[in-house]
Amino acid sequence: MKLFLYSIAIPIGVMLSPETLVLLGNSAGYNGALFFLSVAIAAVVSCMCAYSIFYLGRQADEGNELSLLAKVLGRFPAAALVISARLSVTLLVATSVLVTAGFAFNEIFVYWFPNFGFAFLLLGFILVFNIIDKSWAAKFQLLLVSCTLLSFSVLLIEGLFFPPSANITTQASELTSLAAASGALLLFLGFDLIINSQAKNKLIPALAAICTIFMLFILWGAVSRAYVPSSSLIESSLPHLKAARSIMGQNGRLLMGVVVICGATAAVNGLFLYMGQTASDLAEQEIIPRFKGEKTLHRLAIILLSLTIGILMMSGLAGEDKLTIYYRGALVLWLLLLSFRCFTAAYLHSSRKSFSFVAVTTGCIIGFLSLLLVAAAEYTREQLFFCLQVYICALLLMLIWPAMVKLFSVINRQSDKEKYL
Amino acid sequence: MKQLVLLFAFMITLGAAVNVWSDDLIMDKDALNAMLAAPDLVILDVRTGKDWSSSEFKIQSAVRAPAAEYADWSASYSKDKTLVLYCA
Numbered sequence: 001m002k003l004f005l006y007s008i009a010i011p012i013g014v015m016l017s018p019e020t021l022v023l024l025g026n027s028a029g030y031n032g033a034l035f036f037l038s039v040a041i042a043a044v045v046s047c048m049c050a051y052s053i054f055y056l057g058r059q060a061d062e063g064n065e066l067s068l069l070a071k072v073l074g075r076f077p078a079a080a081l082v083i084s085a086r087l088s089v090t091l092l093v094a095t096s097v098l099v100t101a102g103f104a105f106n107e108i109f110v111y112w113f114p115n116f117g118f119a120f121l122l123l124g125f126i127l128v129f130n131i132i133d134k135s136w137a138a139k140f141q142l143l144l145v146s147c148t149l150l151s152f153s154v155l156l157i158e159g160l161f162f163p164p165s166a167n168i169t170t171q172a173s174e175l176t177s178l179a180a181a182s183g184a185l186l187l188f189l190g191f192d193l194i195i196n197s198q199a200k201n202k203l204i205p206a207l208a209a210i211c212t213i214f215m216l217f218i219l220w221g222a223v224s225r226a227y228v229p230s231s232s233l234i235e236s237s238l239p240h241l242k243a244a245r246s247i248m249g250q251n252g253r254l255l256m257g258v259v260v261i262c263g264a265t266a267a268v269n270g271l272f273l274y275m276g277q278t279a280s281d282l283a284e285q286e287i288i289p290r291f292k293g294e295k296t297l298h299r300l301a302i303i304l305l306s307l308t309i310g311i312l313m314m315s316g317l318a319g320e321d322k323l324t325i326y327y328r329g330a331l332v333l334w335l336l337l338l339s340f341r342c343f344t345a346a347y348l349h350s351s352r353k354s355f356s357f358v359a360v361t362t363g364c365i366i367g368f369l370s371l372l373l374v375a376a377a378e379y380t381r382e383q384l385f386f387c388l389q390v391y392i393c394a395l396l397l398m399l400i401w402p403a404m405v406k407l408f409s410v411i412n413r414q415s416d417k418e419k420y421l
Numbered sequence: 422m423k424q425l426v427l428l429f430a431f432m433i434t435l436g437a438a439v440n441v442w443s444d445d446l447i448m449d450k451d452a453l454n455a456m457l458a459a460p461d462l463v464i465l466d467v468r469t470g471k472d473w474s475s476s477e478f479k480i481q482s483a484v485r486a487p488a489a490e491y492a493d494w495s496a497s498y499s500k501d502k503t504l505v506l507y508c509a
Contacts, residue, residue, distance in 0.1 A: 022474075096471060103475040237474035318471040321487075 004205060007194050009141045010273055011209035013266030014190030016148050016216075017093065018100045018240075019327070021263070024187055025239025028221035029230040035221055042184035043214040045365055046191055050206035052342040052359035053192060065192075065341060066281040072344045079287050080395035085337040086278050088330035088390050090271040094309045096327055098122055099318035101264035108257035119313060122261075123306055126269045130276070130302040134295070137273055144266035151258040152216065159223035159247045182369040182376075186331055187217060192338060193274045223247065272302050287398060325379045329386035335370035336387075339363045453505060457482075463498060464505045472509070483507060 027035055053065075069078035101122055102115035130137045191210050194202040220243075224233055227246035233239045244256035276298035282288045283297055290297065317323050342363030346356035377383050456462055466473065466483040473485070486494045488508070498504060 018475075099471045100475040103471075103477075107477050238477055241477055319468070320470045323470050 004208075005142060006138050007202070007205040008209045008212070009138070009145045009266075010193045010195065010270035011190045011206065012212060013141055013145045013148070013263070013270040014093075014193055015188060015209065015213045016145070016152070016259070016263040017097050017267035018104075018260045018264050019093065019097060020187055021240040021259070022237065023183060024217055024220060025224055025233055025236065025243065027184060027187075028224045029228075029233030029235075029239070032225060036218060038182075038184040039187065039214065039217055039221065042182075042188055043210055045185060045362065045369075046188040046210050047207055048358060048362040049338055049342060049366060050191055050203060050210065052345045052362050053338070054194075054201075054203040054206055055355075064277075064281045064284070066278070066285055068348065069340060069344050070285060072347050073340070075285055075287070076395065076398045079282060079285060079398045080391060081337055081340060082278060082281070083398065084390045084394035085330070085333040086275060087394070088326075089334050090275050090305060091308055091312060092323065092327045092330045093271060094123075094268045094305075095312045095318055096323060097264035097267050098309070099313065101261045104257050104260040104264075108253055116313065120310065122265050123268070123309060123313075126265065126272060127302060127306045129269070130272055131299050134273065134276060134298055137269060141266060141269050141273065144262045144269065148259050148262040148266060149216075151255045151262070152220075155244055155247055155252060155255050155259075156216070156219050156223060158252075159227060159243075160219065164227050164246070182372050185335065185366070185369055186373075188213060189331060189334055190270070192341075193270060195273060195277050272305060275305060276301055287402060322382070325377075325382050326386055328373070328377060329383045329390070332370045332374055332383065333387055333390065335366055335373070339367035339370065342366065448505070456503070456505075459503065461501060462503050462505065464507055465494075466507045468508055480507060 027038070066078060066082050069081065072078075073081065098119040099115070102117070102119035105118040106113055106115040126137075126140075129140045188210055191206045194205050220240075224239065224243040228236075228239065228243050232242065236242050240259075241253065241256050244252035244259075246252070248255065279288065279297050279301040280294050283290045283294075288297075312318075340363070342359045346359035346363065349359070350356050374380055374383050374387070453464075464480050464483040465486040466480065467486055467488040468476065469487045469489070473479075486506075
């Protein structure tokens with residue numbers, strides 16, 4: 001049970017990030033039936049994807065995400081895909097949600113405390129927990145997710161059982177296209193972030209996380225629609241805060257503040273924990289050195305990530321509109337990674353036709369929807385360029401890095417020989 | 422030594438001048454509140470990205486005017502208007 005809770009804490013933490021709440025709130029403003037349908041379809045596709053990558057993947061081989069992808073794509077293209085998707089998402093999501101948490105703290109709790117100061121403080125906390133030990137970070141994750149879920153549930157219960165006294169005029173705004181509906185798939189991104197050491201069977205925690213989030217999001221969508229006019233939900237940059245304030249007034253604001261701050265911290269801590277796993281996978285594939293064991297590698301990865309996020313925040317990236325373009329691009333890379341993982345599972349398990357059919361279908365759906373998201377985006381060219389740029393950079397890095405490691409080891413050996421001579 | 426004293430005096434004068442100048446240009450929320458009814462007042466919200474979208478507080482009559490596009494929007498306001506730029 002304990003392991004199960006630890007293993008679902010990362011996906012739920014990432015799925016409850018403030019960015020997801022904004023997307024959910026905006027989507028809830030659209031035509032009711034289509035909103036609920038698109039969220040339900042996205043949940044089903046996510047379940048199919050979890051089934052493909054965890055059940056089929058596990059049946060084919062006990063390997064990790066990178067080793068399975070490497071069997072089909074080759075070691076370096078697979079590593080580049082994993083790195084480009086995971087690293088870009090971690091860096092951009094962290095930069096974005098930490099700044100959001102900083103604003104929430106400054107505007108909801110302590111007016112005199114600088115928002116950037118709080119964002120850095122949160123980053124520092126996450127860094128310290130991860131450096132002390134991975135198990136501390138996992139416990140911290142569980143605490144954060146519990147706080148987020150508890151606050152969110154109080155708001156939901158209040159909203160469901162004490163409906164608004166006045167009827168909110170809800171104008172039906174049609175979901176404009178399939179692309180807008182496909183955005184619902186982004187709500188469930190994170191279900192695949194289950195760490196090897198926490199769960200042998202990854203399928204059950206992944207499905208549990210998707211079902212929990214599906215229930216919460218459907219209910220929150222319904223409550224938001226009941227309390228806030230649709231047009232206001234669609235246009236708002238903080239629809240969740242608007243809904244919380246309508247439900248419980250100032251107390252609702254405070255509770256949503258807790259959801260935003262704990263959710264943001266859980267999302268970053270969860271992504272950090274998973275990046276530690278990715279670093280181990282890369283070391284296992286001998287793409288990066290092992291650095292005196294898994295713990296040292298995890299610490300090193302977290303320090304480098306924190307430094308980069310700190311630099312990104314200080315550079316003012318959060319204050320620029322292009323962060324949203326990059327962020328969306330990173331999510332598309334994540335969807336493409338999931339799509340490739342489905343294809344890989346199908347390829348490795350081609351002997352069982354019915355199973356591989358599910359995986360291929362899911363891979364095609366996710367691949368198609370991710371391309372649709374790029375095509376429908378406001379800045380299609382920039383987003384596409386970002387995705388290509390990140391993948392090519394990761395591929396070049398993957399090709400150059402082992403050569404550099406070899407070169408350094410040869411130089412070291414030669415200098416050692418010269419010393420002895 | 423004399424040069425150092427002169428340089429120091431110059432820097433203090435410059436610092437004081439900048440301070441007086443900036444004090445004249447910066448206003449607090451109470452001062453803005455008192456001006457809100459003025460017909461020639463234009464409040465420009467120059468925040469972009471997360472600075473704008475993550476903030477719950479937005480002045481109702483404010484017009485969004487990204488700082489990076491200053492050259493574009495600055496010419497559209499006549500000189501008799503009082504422009505208040507809001508950035509945090």
